Amino acid sequence: MTVTGVAPPAAAPPVPAAVTARVTDRRSARAFVDTHVAPYADAYDRAGRVPEELLRRVAEAGLWAPFLPPEAGGAGMDWVTLGEVHEEVGRGCSSLRSLLTVHTMAAWTVQRWGSSEQRERWAPAFAAGERLGAFCLSEPGAGSDTSGITTTAAESGGGWVLNGVKKWTTGGQRADVFLVFARTAASIGAFLVPRDTPGVEVRPIDDMLGTRASMLAEISFTDVVLDKDALLGPSGFTAGMVLTGTLDLGRYSVAAGSVGIVQACLEASAAYAASREVGGTPLAKLPLIQAKLSDMVTDARAARLLLAEAGRLKDAGEASTIMATWVAKYFASTAAARHASEAVQIHGANGCGTDYPVARYYRDAKVMEIIEGSNEIQRMTIAGQADREKTG
Amino acid sequence: MTDTKGQILGFVRDRYPQAEITESQDIFALGFVNSLFAMELVMFVEKTFGVTIPNDELRIDNFRTATSMSDLVTRLLAEPAVA
């Protein structure tokens, strides 16, 4: 027997073309993604990483932290537009969107809660993508239950000493600075830890089910000595707010990425259904296939509107944005998982192979139901809203 | 009751309609406050009264009651704005 077409080993990921325009809105984001990201996303997925050149292209497009104010090197982009931009990136490549998500969380937290020295030191570098941030909350023994984290930050000599292990850190293999949540005497605090601080050790986690190119890592902190102002925001009762706010933005970005997955499933499935024939009839003419496609159209629009509403409330500074973001993320992530499964179904065996992107969407979509608050945690939180809305 | 106090009480009651909350009641003692509500509360105060609460004012004593929150707002509004 002759064996041909053996799966090639993961090759070095291809290099995207040079960037000619900055991303300022959905339209320019879509153009950027269609040129620089989507054509290569399957290759990144197989290689288990994105190349440095792509990270530079993202910087050239001004995409790393456009929401930062102009004086910090950003473009002052509003949240509705940022949601649209992250949707477009998620449509092309969930791994890159994940890297943007955690960078967004780190950059926003420094801007909102950092001392003026911290802001001056980090914000322009975050905006330019010269320094990449990552978000370290989960540990080997604690994910959903954030109160179960065991990483500690002890006050010592006017600063802090950090000890513990963080796991599943998106971008951890590549990030320059970690936003680490650790237990203090009073509460859970947020600490900014440069990667090159003595006592920080990064171990890559490869071969994940989805978002395979997002370069996850397990990171240990052993007697890591930090300055006093490594703590971002207040200590005491409101320290939890830093985490709440950071997770809120992460959730918003993941909701946006999930809308992008639904849209990607729709576009791929509609194209496939139009060209693939069974018994001489295009799939697109079969009522059962039409039902799947119509649900994709409907859910893409519904999820997009929920996201836009959450973004509008953020722009207005309304407290209700937090619940609106939970709802958007819950709806969009479950819709992404549902429609990615149907997209594979529509593609049949082709959906299970590497010639079409839908298998990647399917794997990536599952991750969306787990990160930034799993489905179960989302439903438990949204149930609190139901309680507020009861009559009598 | 001042308008500030009234608006703050209205926000808390809106979130927890089943609770009977007065302006001097310690909302922490009632067990309502989690980090989600704390965040909502701070966002509400900042948005409604056009203030930015500095880190060192984010102390539990400033948020215990509608009265203490209202005092905080009055104090912040009286201070010259700093960047």
Ligand SMILES: Cc1cc2nc3c(=O)[nH]c(=O)nc-3n(C[C@H](O)[C@H](O)[C@H](O)COP(=O)(O)OP(=O)(O)OC[C@H]3O[C@@H](n4cnc5c(N)ncnc54)[C@H](O)[C@@H]3O)c2cc1C
């Ligand atoms: C690809 C990927 C990237 C990630 N990136 C990051 C990152 O950058 N930074 C970071 O800090 N973390 C990251 N995570 C970790 C992620 O945040 C956690 O996986 C998530 O919070 C769930 O925690 P867990 O995996 O420990 O599951 P667990 O908390 O152990 O939960 C296991 C299951 O039980 C359910 N469950 C938990 N509590 C309850 C309850 N009270 N009632 C009912 N069901 C419940 C959960 O929903 C889940 O289905 C990443 C994870 C993945 C997969």
